[in-house]
Amino acid sequence: MSAVLVKTDGPIGIATLNRPEALNALNNELLDGLAAALEAWDADPAIRVMIVTGSDKAFAAGADIKEMAPKSFSQMQAENPFGRQMDRILRIRKPIIAAVAGFALGGGCELAMALDILIAADTAKFGQPEITLGIMPGLGGSQRTPLAMGKAKAMDLCLTGRMMDAAEAEASGVASRVVPAEMLMDEALKAARKIAAQSLPAVMMLKEAINRAYERPLAQGLAYERRAFHALFATHDQKEGMAAFSGKRKPAFRDE
Numbered sequence: 364m365s366a367v368l369v370k371t372d373g374p375i376g377i378a379t380l381n382r383p384e385a386l387n388a389l390n391n392e393l394l395d396g397l398a399a400a401l402e403a404w405d406a407d408p409a410i411r412v413m414i415v416t417g418s419d420k421a422f423a424a425g426a427d428i429k430e431m432a433p434k435s436f437s438q439m440q441a442e443n444p445f446g447r448q449m450d451r452i453l454r455i456r457k458p459i460i461a462a463v464a465g466f467a468l469g470g471g472c473e474l475a476m477a478l479d480i481l482i483a484a485d486t487a488k489f490g491q492p493e494i495t496l497g498i499m500p501g502l503g504g505s506q507r508t509p510l511a512m513g514k515a516k517a518m519d520l521c522l523t524g525r526m527m528d529a530a531e532a533e534a535s536g537v538a539s540r541v542v543p544a545e546m547l548m549d550e551a552l553k554a555a556r557k558i559a560a561q562s563l564p565a566v567m568m569l570k571e572a573i574n575r576a577y578e579r580p581l582a583q584g585l586a587y588e589r590r591a592f593h594a595l596f597a598t599h600d601q602k603e604g605m606a607a608f609s610g611k612r613k614p615a616f617r618d619e
């Protein structure tokens with residue numbers, strides 16, 4: 364079964380993340396599939412807007428911890444897993460709606476925040492728990508959370524690794540709106556149809572203009588974050604934090 368299911372509804376491309384056995388954890392197969400689907404729709408004149416969604420239980424519970432656990436700093440730097448697909452997703456010019464139910468954690472929260480509109484089900488839970496694995500966010504979390512919610516709240520979320528519910532995520536500027544879970548796809552499709560009815564050149568220009576509002580300082584911060592994220596794979600605590608996750612036990616960090 365494919366890690367990303369794709370379908371269209373008129374001018375709307377819908378990509379559904381589909382790794383239920385791992386709560387849609389992001390691995391290369393999933394992110395390659397997602398980036399390829401979005402790129403194909405970006406190039407397809409019949410498609411005017413896209414939706415990315417997950418399951419009722421999880422949008423995505425982060426980057427795949429089991430896959431990245433053994434990686435070294437030099438492997439992370441050379442392979443740039445997750446980051447290389449995220450860079451492709453950030454180049455998509457048509458609008459993308461994230462329709463989020465359940466867990467959106469770590470890379471899952473970062474992916475949702477990197478898209479254009481974020482409609483959350485009232486069951487959604489957001490967080491940047493990387494710190495509990497001995498690492499830090501690597502797909503924009505340390506940059507987009509302070510932009511959305513300010514420094515103190517971003518520090519609170521990222522340094523404690525706690526989760527926010529959908530209401531707090533909306534109040535924090537992460538979610539653009541919250542809807543009852545059973546209405547999530549209806550509301551996302553309604554928003555998508557409204558956008559699809561507008562002039563596509565104006566829509567694409569407007570997406571670019573809104574992104575310009577913070578893109579230059581964001582780009583510098585993202586480059587810094589990517590290097591620091593890779594560098595943490597040189598530490599004992601990254602190996603310990605990720606082994607502890609797989610072993611379902613508490614990590615014993617050594618600060619090295």
Ligand code: CAA
Nearest residue numbers: 384385386388424425426427428429469470492500501502
């Ligand atoms: N990577 C790999 N596997 C994952 C995963 C992840 N991020 N999240 C969940 N899974 C797997 C679990 O290991 C489990 O597999 P098994 O059945 O084989 O044990 C399965 O999905 C179901 O998960 P749980 O049994 O843990 O489900 P739960 O309902 O008890 O808990 C959860 C849900 C709180 C989301 C918990 O799964 C969890 O804490 N997941 C990890 C969240 C996390 O730390 N994300 C950050 C990853 S690092 C990152 O994203 C780096 C970056 O910035 C790029």
